[in-house]
Amino acid sequence: VHMLISSFKFYRLLQQLSKPISFKKSIKIFMGGLSLALTPGGLGTAIKSVLLKKQFNYSISSTFPIILIERWTELIAITVIISILMLWSYFLASQIILIFGILFVLVFGILISKSKTFTSIKKFILKIKFLKKLYSSIDESEASFKILMKKKNLFEIISISLSTKFIHLI
DSSP states (O other), X not given: OHHHHHHHHHHHXXXXXXXXXXXXXXXXXXXXXXXXXXXXXXXXXXXXXXXXHHHHOOOHHHHHHXXXXXXXXXXXXXXXXXXXXHHXXXXXXXXXHHHHHHHHHHHHHHHHHOHHHHHHHHHHHHHSGGGGGGHHHHHHHHHHHHHXXXXXXXXXXXXXXXXXXXXXXX
């Protein structure tokens, strides 16, 4: 059930970016991404962007924000669940984890919602010769982030993340 709901979240993120694929295909791509989920931060799941590029010719820079938003909303869900559980049973370790979780959620959210962040990244890329070819893809990633960060879209994805994490908890 967890995998099915998580696959649905991936499917909805693709729909929000107007990247239509069938639910069945999105399940396959999501499961393919799980093969590298044990990498630090779960960023190995970025293979999903490569699979989308190969199968549907969607640019990696436009779909990679999906992976970051997936991980970020999962952290939000975990933070909410820890907050709720702390009402029931208080542990110092939980409080420390909660503080770091909230800080990371806030910092990441602020960074990806500001155009200044992407402008700074582009300036940095221009200084490094072999990264200059990534310059134009930053605008594509920024556009994807802006769509995914809309309140309606974000609320939907956080709700789905909460349900998956709640299932894990049970």
